[in-house]
Amino acid sequence: MKLKALFLAASLLAGSHALTAQAADIQSRLIRFGYGLNQDSNQGRAAKVFADQVEKLSGGKMKVRAIGTAALGSDIQMQQALIGGAQEMMVGSTATLVGITREMAIWDTPFLFNSGEEADQILDGKTGTLIKDKLQEKGMVGLVYWENGFRNLTNSQKPVQTSEDFQGLKLRVMQNNVFLETFRKLGANAIPLPFSELFTALETKTVDGQENPFNTILSSKFYEVQKYLSVTNHVYSPWIVTASKKWWDGLSAAEKDVLMKAAEASRDYEREDTRQEADKALAALKEHGMQVNVATPENVDKMRATIAPVNEQIKKEVGTEIWQAVQDELAALRKKGA
Numbered sequence: 001m002k003l004k005a006l007f008l009a010a011s012l013l014a015g016s017h018a019l020t021a022q023a024a025d026i027q028s029r030l031i032r033f034g035y036g037l038n039q040d041s042n043q044g045r046a047a048k049v050f051a052d053q054v055e056k057l058s059g060g061k062m063k064v065r066a067i068g069t070a071a072l073g074s075d076i077q078m079q080q081a082l083i084g085g086a087q088e089m090m091v092g093s094t095a096t097l098v099g100i101t102r103e104m105a106i107w108d109t110p111f112l113f114n115s116g117e118e119a120d121q122i123l124d125g126k127t128g129t130l131i132k133d134k135l136q137e138k139g140m141v142g143l144v145y146w147e148n149g150f151r152n153l154t155n156s157q158k159p160v161q162t163s164e165d166f167q168g169l170k171l172r173v174m175q176n177n178v179f180l181e182t183f184r185k186l187g188a189n190a191i192p193l194p195f196s197e198l199f200t201a202l203e204t205k206t207v208d209g210q211e212n213p214f215n216t217i218l219s220s221k222f223y224e225v226q227k228y229l230s231v232t233n234h235v236y237s238p239w240i241v242t243a244s245k246k247w248w249d250g251l252s253a254a255e256k257d258v259l260m261k262a263a264e265a266s267r268d269y270e271r272e273d274t275r276q277e278a279d280k281a282l283a284a285l286k287e288h289g290m291q292v293n294v295a296t297p298e299n300v301d302k303m304r305a306t307i308a309p310v311n312e313q314i315k316k317e318v319g320t321e322i323w324q325a326v327q328d329e330l331a332a333l334r335k336k337g338a
């Protein structure tokens, strides 16, 4: 009994020394964390969880100012601010990162994932981590992936039931060649725009439509300027939480540990929160008057066939090794029945 009590006292003492030491390695810091959606969105809620976790784990020394609605700039502008060291952190689309790390284009592959759970396994697995870590070569540090979600089409002109219905539709896409090519192949007039300009472009009919997960369509109130919603689930979009490498390299091991633990907690919260909201968002969009049609399996198959050549473009962009690694990891998962 005495040995156990001694052991317990020693470990508590060691633990408190570790905390004291760690606290000594943690400086008072203010971290600007930029994002593009509004604070009531799934992205905004998770940014607050990240901020709260950082403050808690650092004993109040590290404070995160989460700044939404692209107030610090578009995804691409914030990426440049991180690389230059003018901003500490952000969360944004992997799709807009392909100009910095071309391997991120693998996540733009239409119909790559069948479920969020599958996506989690691949993104958090060997190849997802390898691609995330490639950001460091370009001045950014990838911490964790969040879920943006499965993307669906909205427009103000007509229900889109078949591939033919895309003809002539002025469709906003993210600033990314794969999305541009995918919707051009479907016959749409694809127009790349930053997310921050999207609502106005829809409102002024500069574009007829756009594609985003139900969560974003709801939180950004696109239902106010879009009548038709076509459920296509044509691609699963990740977000990724990143830091400026210039800033990150100046942090102590203890400070990096705080940020990583907070990022992982925010990832787990965000995925759960996003999925719960997505289930309810479709019903909410109908209540807001959107006319919803679900693409039939035959029409999805026709879409897949029409855009299949895009896969060759992605394979060239990311390299055969990464392309095949993701295909093999998915096959192994599906064999296990993930």
Ligand code: KDG
Pocket (backbone or CB within 6 Å): 035, 036, 037, 074, 075, 091, 092, 093, 094, 148, 174, 194, 195, 211, 212, 237, 239
């Ligand atoms: O900051 C907004 C981005 O997170 C962006 O990815 C949202 O999916 C999006 C889009 O369509 O731009």
